[in-house]
Amino acid sequence: MTTMMAEPCGPAEIAGGLDRLEERVRQDLDWLELPAKNWVPERRLEGQVVRDVVIIGGGMAGLTVSGTLLRYGVRNQIVYDREPAGREGPWVRYARMRTLRSPKTLPGPCMGLPSLTFRAWYEARFGADAWIALTRIPRETWMEYLGWLRRILELPVQNETELAGVAAHDDGLLALTVRRAGVEERVLCRHLVLATGRDGLGGAYVPPVIAALPRACYAHSSEPIDFAALRGRRVVVVGAGASAMDNAATALEMGAARVDLLIRRKDLPRVNKFTGIGSAGVVHGFVGLPDAWKWRFLDYTLAAQTPPPRPSTLRVSRHENAHFHLNCALRAIAVENGALRIETSRGTLGADFIIAATGFAADMGRRPEFAGFADKVRLWGDRFRPEAADMPSGGLNAELAGSPDLGPGFAFQEREEGCCPFLKYIHCFCFPATLSHGKVSGDIPAISEGADRLARQVVRSLFVEDRAVHYENLESFSVAELQGDEWVDAPLPQEA
Template sequence: MPHSSAPPSGLPALEARLQQDLEWLALPAGRWTPRVQRDGQPVQDVVVIGAGMAGLAAAAALQLQGVHAVLYDRAARDYEGPWATIARMETLRSPKHLTGPALGLPSLTFRAWYEAQFGREAWDALDKIPRLQWMDYLRWYRRVLTLDVRNEHELISLVPRDDGVTALTLSHRGERHTVMARHVVLALGMDAFGGPSLPDVVRDVPQRYWSHTSAPPDYAALKGKRVAVVGGSASAMDAAATSLEAGASEVEILIRRPDFPRFNRTKGVSNPGFRQGYAALPDAWKWQLEHALLTEQIAPPHGSTLRVSRHDNVWFNFSSPVTRIRPRQHDVLVHTPKGDIAVDHVILATGYRLDWAAQPAFSALVPHIKRWGDAFQPTPDQQHEQLTEYPYLNDDFSFQPRSAQAPAAISNVYCFCHPAHLSNGHVIGLIPGISQAARTVAEAIVGKLYVEDRDHHYQGIVAYDDRELRGDEWAPAEPYHQRQASTVS
């Protein structure tokens, strides 16, 4: 039967429906954890570092179970995550029907949000979700769930302690303060525990001549300029297309491979079995899968590549690794095996690299983290230096201690970001699995909090005094023989 073409119901109606859904499900649960102090200072149950999609989903999953989480993000309000800042794709790459961080609540999905404003016909006509609309949805998600996000907070240090508590020093508008937390969720995004992967060829090149897609150039300033984009990934296509649309006079895409890979193999793992079963796979299977994906790499999206190739002033240069970039008086000369190219600006779409020494905020954490290189030895044909540096995590995303000398709080810190994917699968930062991942970490924290507070909860049970029976609900029976005697007489 054709669907109705009724006008959109509007966000207020959707928000009322969400509240009704939560009420019917008796959610969120009431607060049940005790107030805790250390050194005379209150201790938060959970602190989440990062308020992008992953951080919001984790905090929401905790909130539904009666645990309050405080989220700290370095970005200004409404600009958390990459969507409205460094990302340059026109649309998300995931299919529109995926439910993302909705945590099983239909009225919390992007589709519900979209149809409430634009109607069912608009949804049916939509191909993929526009990037900035996704950001608007996440802003609404934060607001409608009243999540406690504190913006413009930069993490300065994170110190796990032997008493199970972690001390976090944060800077807010030039002033520093310390927060204590029983559990810490690190929702740090793609550059977690590292940063952009920068090739050696830019080491001595003045910064004005190049940029990385993690901190892209002012694209408007590229109007009339010659641009080289290094890389053949999705982000390379986005950078090239944005440069062309900004009016770059020409764009040279420099790709070290002889051709694009043709497949995105990660789409083949997007199913419930993978999301729920991956963590239980033997280490050798996890390594084999990740090694295969890294070796083949991922094809850039069809639409992103067409967005580039529809211009007639762009060139795809294969088998063209950059061997040197030589600054000149007003431009740079990019050397490749196929010849030299003069450009005004170079954009590096070279991805990210895990580098434990790159972020001083984690210097007290890093020596105590168990890594894959500590736990697993791959076969000679599957060696991969970067994979050995990935954290070797528990199923609940918590770090494992590297030695018996590690502070107890190490197991109460959670790697809820990109480096978790080798241990726990491609669920963090990706729309298909984020709800499953958020529920996993939230349920683990909820369980640990109960165990940690078992004495408090036991005392609450034995001291429970809400009387069920008042004593007047029945009358005691006479002794059986007396009743029998009275019956006979």
């Protein structure tokens, strides 16, 4: 992995600091007897070893699931990621913020070990004074930390490999088609975990009025953008969230002549509602709420929206050629003489390029690798209709209605009983799991708790399915604790 600077003109590294931390990690793992020994019976079929778990996605979520499964002794696993090593997740690909939004003190993907926290790693590299001086975590530094986690835990990640298909196989197994360097391979597994991020069950959402334009005229905020080519040009950013601010700021810093932000709302949201009630109660209790209360909580927070971070917004507004247009809905766009003519609810403006910072859509039908089962997955809208009182937004939230209705271990469930039995072996550990399980499958604060919840269910399933083998092992176990020479059988005393 390419070494990255912790911060521009950042602190100097402490000689030998990381070596000492890594020795501490090894000691912690040794004291806890981790990773646990493998206890899952090996399966072979057609000359191939069957993987107990395959994880798709080697970013933060996938690494945390992998490490937690190893902690529980599930060693026959593999993690596939389509990106090269060091580019997993959004951090150095399309995330354009300078620093993470989350506080630096969160334990994140440490899986309960203090020596695996970001703080332990950062202080080992740069010292305690540098930690105190650090305000927010630079995203490149976070990426480097995740790479260190992968290395120190020896997580089984195979890069530049993507999932191409999923099908049922004999004996309740899953047959995966994976593609690497253009060559397809079949992999058999017992459980599949989709740790695929914000767009994990669909893709970027681009409003139809933008999507109808020639492809050279626009980009979604999650796509590669040649910001250098926007120098001296007029850029319109659609959206008001964090990614809208980050992309607008990047365009301005790269020399865009003018940047206009089109914002439908009459005002920017000011309060991050869900963060305000963050607690262990929310992390562990949300999953136990009645359906109507789950819906009510998330419908309210989605309606309120998450405000863009203050530093990100100031990063835009400090430029004189940045213009915020509130209560400004996009209506139509035309291409005229090589430029864009944009009609809004507040008038018309010209532009050369549009960036759609418009989020993601959970639409499994868009993903060819899910073609074998996408229409069999039960969604919340298939079985639950909230009462009007449970819809603070004032209407039925399409995003919530389209969320997968997941079981206790983040597993998909059948839309109709018996239509696709293998769905119970596919686990959705990405953002669309939020309505079923809360914010534990994608964000930094509770990622370890979410991974533990998933891993425990997988461990339970593997043991229950192999119960006959484990019983045979119980019967055949014959290592004697006693040798027979530890005592002498004495007669009872005779009564006088």
